[in-house]
Amino acid sequence: MKFVGVTSCPTGIAHTYMAAEALEQAARDAGHEMEVETQGSAGSSPLKTETIASADAVIFAHDLEVKDKSRFAGKPTVDVGVKKAIADAPALIAQAVRLAEERAANPQAASAAGAGAGAAAGGGALVTKVDQGASVGTRIRQWLMTGVSYMIPFVAAGGILIALSFMLAQVAGGKKGAIGVTNYSLTDAAGLAKSYNLMTHFDPTSGMNWAGLLFVVGAASFGFLVPILSGFIAFGIADRPGIAPGIVGGSIAATMGTGFLGGIATGFIGGFIALFVSRWKVPKGVRGVMPVVVIPLISTLLTGAIMIIILGRPLKWLTDHLTDGLNNLGTNGAGLVLLGVVLGLMMGFDLGGPVNKVAYTFATTGLATVAASNGDAPQLRIMAAVMAAGMTPPLGMALATTVRKRLFTPAEQENGRAAWLLGASFISEGAIPFAAADPWRVIVSSMVGSGATGGLVILFNNTLRAPHGGIWVAPLIGNPFTYVLAVIIGTLITAAIVVGLKSMRSTTSVQATAAADQLVSA
DSSP states (O other): OEEEEEEEOSSSSSHHHHHHHHHHHHHHHTTOEEEEEEOBTTBOOOOOHHHHHTOSEEEEEESSOOTTGGGGTTSOEEEEOHHHHHHHHHHHHHHHHHHHHHHHHOHHHHHHHTHHHHGGGTSSOOEEOSSTTOSHHHHHHHHHHHHHHHHHHHHHHHHHHHHHHHHHHHHTTOOTTEETTTTEETTOTTHHHHTTHHHHHOOTTOHHHHHHHHHHHHHHHHTTHHHHHHHHHHHHHHSGGGHHHHHHHHHHHHHTTOHHHHHHHHHHHHHHHHHHHHTOOOOHHHHTTIIIIIHHHHHHHHHHHIIIIIIHHHHHHHHHHHHHHHHHHHHSHHHHHHHHHHHHHHHHHHSSSHHHHHHHHHHHHHHHHTTTOOSOOHHHHHHHHHHHHHHHHHHHHHHHHHHOGGGSOHHHHHHHHHHHHHHHTTOGGGGHHHHHHSHHHHHHHHHHHHHHHHHHHHHTTOEEOOSSOGGGGGGGEESHHHHHHHHHHHHHHHHHHHHHHHHHHHHHHHHHHHHHHHHHHO
16 A cells, blocks of 8 residues: 655654654555655655555644645545654554555445544545544644744754854953943843944954854844744644734734743634634635735734733733742752752653653743843753753663663664664654653653753753753853763663663563473473
8 A cells, every 4th residue: 555644743853753764664564655744843845746646545643733734635544643653653554554445445434434533634534543632632732832843943043142152252252241342231131222233333353243243143033932932823723824913912922021921822812813714704705805914904903902901911920920930949949959850850751742842842931031141040950951851861771772782672772872862962752662662661760860860950050042952062051061960870870770670570571481481390
């Protein structure tokens, strides 16, 4: 048979491509052909129309909304989360085969049975949800993660540029926190406006001027975070009609100081209003102006009005209190260390899944709130803790396969060699093959190691402005040597626990075999 598929994950970095590779390999092993479209952070190469037309079935493995889902209308469809494809791709291929055979045996009955569910995939398709978790909660998480996935590149560009501006300013001889011709403080709210002097008085021979330039560009990137988050949450809900009300609403939320809470609110409000208006039954003569005039006009006006009149002040109050609470944790060492441990446990729990992404989103959104801070803001320490904790599980598995090879299968040993690079690059998904084969031992080990690393990073006062990169962004880490030490300690803990737990299993298995042999002999 011939299959096609689409994979996507919130960050578009690891899960997306691991799921695609797993599906293609499982199809080959079963004697079928499969081509997968990866809708990742690097964009996607859409499947050809003729490839889709010739496919017997479709597999969607996604945590974000599939783009242009209507292309697959009428095809038997398996629709699951992305981790399902990584953990059990052969089962999904078997499911697709069964659906294709049902369609071939009785096309009319299959279409009728799947007509309701198939509407989501374009109509008339037999759709099976192998994961029965496509509830309202799952849909909300997908919409939220759509916004986060589009926001992360802005966080990365802005954070790294601002970190580089600090480094260059200090190398160029400027005092800590002072950048550019006007020598303004980076914590000064009017700093960005003052930086426009660079446009008329830029000196290419001045290191301080270059530092100011990096800061201006980085701060501009951070300025888009809330509008982009809001706009693409709305996009996930209503497709293109949601972009205008979402981005405008997000900009209003940022202006009012409601931060990411306001951005999330306007994203959902704008998306649902745009979706509602786009479904109006209007005369044929009005249909042509609906997407370019009516939908953006009504949805943008209503979203902005709701934010300004109703939600703005309460969300501003809540945002201020949450920020004050986090800042108070920063002065209370034990409280912040405990937060680092909790976030570490979350990062090690499902290795790139929903819980992991909640911790990561908390860190990246917090990072954006202190874009221009040059001090020891707790948000910078939290980002450092989350990244270190996410590096620990794959590194721990890699070390374990190196020191106790006999406890792991040849395939796991091969995965262990790859996990060194994945872990060093902050790709927690490198530990997923181990968790899929032996869930509780690997998850327990990962959580303990990641929790220890998260707490140590806070204790060591490490900071980080980049939301991703692992060891490759070491120059941007505050106190990088103790940061690496925290990762090493967590890696050793993870490896020691997983080796110990697997050794206990191995010993129990040997004892059971010996007892059985004695019984047979008797």
